[in-house]
Amino acid sequence: MAEKYKETAVVVSQEQIADGIYSMWLQTEQIARAAKPGQFISVYCHSAEKLLPRPISLCEIDREQGRVRIVYRVTGKNTGTEEFSTYKPGDQAEILGPLGNGFPLERGEGKTSFLIGGGIGIPPMVQLAKELNGEKQVVAGYRNEQIFLGEELGEHAAFYVATEDGSRGTKGNVLDCIRENELKADVIFACGPTPMLRAIKSYAAEHGIECWISMEERMACGIGACLACVCKSTEVDEHSQVHNKRVCKEGPVFLASEVEL
């Protein structure tokens, strides 16, 4: 089983990169060195009222300097993510990771891949774009002209944008963007809201494309102990004999055909 570590990380930098979206680099000891694209960390709040850690994907991994980058959306007032947005360089944060399985990089080897991100599902695509071999096309869906992480993604892959309001790129969703640009791929890696993943799953099935999706289910423990994060699987679990998979442990990345959305 892959190692995970509980560490006191130190904030290296904190920057607002779009309305309500923040980017934070954290100095870690072991987590950065052990992490893979598509894995996540659990970030604990300082506030004693907020006991449960918040799962946040690794956006970038700098193994040499022992740092990880997270990009997160503040979900509202008095939330854990709002607390994170107040952290300054030098502040500390308890984190646990790396957690989850990560993307199967070998499945993209020598192939043409779509890396599809929607909203706050875009961040994990940065490290994936860096590490995946083969031809890569990132298709990113945003609400409006506030395009975040576009520069980083464009450095490592062909970069296509869809916006809901049509202010940039294709007006519509990521699949509208794929159709408009007549893009083709052999394998899909995707992360984003469930309706987007559902649409991508059926697009992949229709076109016979292998499709890997990263799910952002609500979590509690983040380490496979509480079953708060189960999703329905098409196969029966060997141990419990039920159609369940724990997103935090067996996921968050699944072959789309193995899970019900």
Ligand SMILES: Cc1cc2nc3c(=O)[nH]c(=O)nc-3n(C[C@H](O)[C@H](O)[C@H](O)COP(=O)(O)OP(=O)(O)OC[C@H]3O[C@@H](n4cnc5c(N)ncnc54)[C@H](O)[C@@H]3O)c2cc1C
């Ligand atoms: C594997 C994974 C990766 C994620 N990666 C990112 C990311 O890179 N960037 C980002 O902005 N968000 C990401 N999320 C969503 C993020 O975890 C939630 O937005 C966050 O936990 C909300 O916490 P809060 O304190 O702001 O909200 P609150 O509403 O105060 O949270 C209350 C509780 O519900 C849980 N919760 C609420 N919404 C979610 C959610 N969508 N998913 C999981 N738990 C939730 C919280 O962890 C907390 O325990 C990810 C979720 C998962 C499961």
Ligand code: FES
């Ligand atoms: S969050 Fe507890 S089992 Fe997944």
